Structures are given as structure tokens and as C-alpha cells.
Amino acid sequence: MGWGHALFTAATTTVAVSACAFALGLAIGTLCAWAKLSGPAPLRRLAEVYGVVLRGIPDLLVIYLFYFGGRQVATTVAGLFGHHGPVEISGFAAGAIAIGLISGAGQTEVLRGAYQAISPGTLEAAKVGGMTRWTMFRRIIAPQALPTALPGLNNQWQSAIKESALVSVTGLVETMREVGIAAGSTELPFLFYAAGIVIYLIITSLSGLVFRTAEWRAMRSQMPARAR
Numbered sequence: 001m002g003w004g005h006a007l008f009t010a011a012t013t014t015v016a017v018s019a020c021a022f023a024l025g026l027a028i029g030t031l032c033a034w035a036k037l038s039g040p041a042p043l044r045r046l047a048e049v050y051g052v053v054l055r056g057i058p059d060l061l062v063i064y065l066f067y068f069g070g071r072q073v074a075t076t077v078a079g080l081f082g083h084h085g086p087v088e089i090s091g092f093a094a095g096a097i098a099i100g101l102i103s104g105a106g107q108t109e110v111l112r113g114a115y116q117a118i119s120p121g122t123l124e125a126a127k128v129g130g131m132t133r134w135t136m137f138r139r140i141i142a143p144q145a146l147p148t149a150l151p152g153l154n155n156q157w158q159s160a161i162k163e164s165a166l167v168s169v170t171g172l173v174e175t176m177r178e179v180g181i182a183a184g185s186t187e188l189p190f191l192f193y194a195a196g197i198v199i200y201l202i203i204t205s206l207s208g209l210v211f212r213t214a215e216w217r218a219m220r221s222q223m224p225a226r227a228r
Contacts (some may be wrong), residue, residue: 003182003192010178011199017096017174019161019169024100025156029107036112047108053106060166062102067094067170091170099163103156110152114145145219154211158204165200175199 032047039047053060067089074087118141126136166175179196183189 003186006178006182007175007195007199010173010175011203013092014161014164014176015174015176016201017072017092017099017172018157019103020096020102021093021099021164022157022160024096025103025107025160026153028101028104029111032104032108033066033111033115036108037115043180044099051105051108054102057101059102059163060169061168063098066098067091070094070097091172094170095164095167095172099160099167102163103160106156106159107153110149110156111145113152114149115141117148143218143222144154147222149217150211150215150218154208154215157207157211161200161203163208 032050035043035047070089071087074089075085078087093218121138122144123136127141131139163175165176166178167174171177171179175196179199182195183192185190
């Protein structure tokens with residue numbers, strides 16, 4: 001079927017590993033943002049240390065740690081329960097977890113900043129009015145924080161896509177690795193590396209459009225009905 005099908009499959013792998021990493025980062029970012037804003041002191045310090053560590057070490061080192069180090073740890077733990085032999089961790093899983101942890105550090109600050117942008121008076125009025133935490137989140141916090149958070153989340157998503165190229169070191173056949181294989185097999189490096197650039201630009205452009213549309217709709221939902 002030629003290289004076109006192979007590159008398309010690799011591109012879907014890039015999107016899949018980036019999406020899993022972004023979702024993990026969003027979950028981690030939400031928890032760490034909560035810890036920094038209103039969590040107990042031990043959790044607040046833990047969230048701060050997490051952010052400093054993940055922003056201070058190379059992304060590639062984190063991927064190596066989870067791919068090679070993770071297999072060693074998993075094999076050791078499995079041995080304690082009677083399992084003999086090595087435990088394999090897929091390149092997809094190691095890459096998604098590593099990039100998710102990296103993304104989580106950035107998303108923490110995005111979500112914390114979006115929450116802090118909400119007027120304190122609005123939150124106080126909701127508390128005085130007897131709103132439950134869930135009702136406050138659904139009616140006030142999420143609608144007002146979302147327009148502020150989306151541009152930053154878009155940046156984090158774009159970063160996750162570009163960082164997914166590093167996962168090729170684990171042997172996962174995503175866009176970067178497939179492009180390298182094609183370039184070496186055909187001896188047409190310029191053609192296939194240029195194709196790789198086009199693939200990444202298509203992914204980032206389309207996903208950027210999705211985020212901008214979501215941001216526009218979120219901002220529009222906050223406008224008075226007459227101003228729409």
C-alpha cells in the first residue's frame with residue numbers, strides 16, 4: 001500500500017499518544033492546581049516540588065526513565081508476587097505517561113491562573129448564597145475559567161504533539177520514526193522529512209482550530225444575550 005498508508009497510521013499513533021498524555025496531564029494539572037490553591041500544606045508542597053522537578057529536567061530523560069527504568073521496577077515488583085521473567089512496558093504507555101507528567105506541570109499553572117482570574121467577589125457571593133461546591137464549579141468556576149484556560153491548554157496540547165516525537169526512542173512507530181524509516185529505506189530524506197513537517201503542521205493546525213473554536217464559544221456563552 002506504499003508509504004502513504006504507513007505515514008497515515010503513524011500520524012494516528014502520534015495523535016493517540018498525545019491525546020492520552022494530554023488527558024493524563026489534565027487530570028494531574030487539576031489535582032495539583034487544587035492542591036496549590038486550597039489543599040493542605042503537605043499536598044501544596046508536593047505539587048510545588050513536582051512542578052519544579054518536571055520543568056527542570058529534559059523531556060527525553062523522563063521518557064527514558066519510564067521506558068527503561070519502568071520495566072526494571074515493574075519486573076522487581078512482579079517478582080515479589082511470584083512472577084518470573086521480565087515485565088515489558090510498551091513504548092506507547094511509557095511515552096504517554098512521561099509526556100503526561102511533563103504536560104501536567106504546565107497545565108497546573110494554566111488551570112491555577114484561570115481560577116485566580118475569577119473575581120473573588122463572585123465566589124464570595126456564591127458562598128453567601130448557599131451554593132454547594134459542585135454547583136459553584138458548574139455554574140461559576142467552569143464557565144468563567146474556561147475562556148481563560150483554553151489558550152494555555154492549547155499551548156500544552158501543541159507541546160504534547162511535538163514532544164511525542166521523542167517517543168520514537170522507545171521504538172514506537174509514530175510519525176517521527178516512520179519518517180526516518182521511510183527516508184532511510186528510499187534514500188529520499190528530503191522528501192520524507194518534508195512530509196513529516198507537513199503532517200505535524202496539519203495536526204497542529206487542525207487541533208489549534210478546534211481549540212480556538214471552543215474558546216470562541218466559551219467566551220460567547222459569557223456574553224449577555226443581546227450582545228451575541
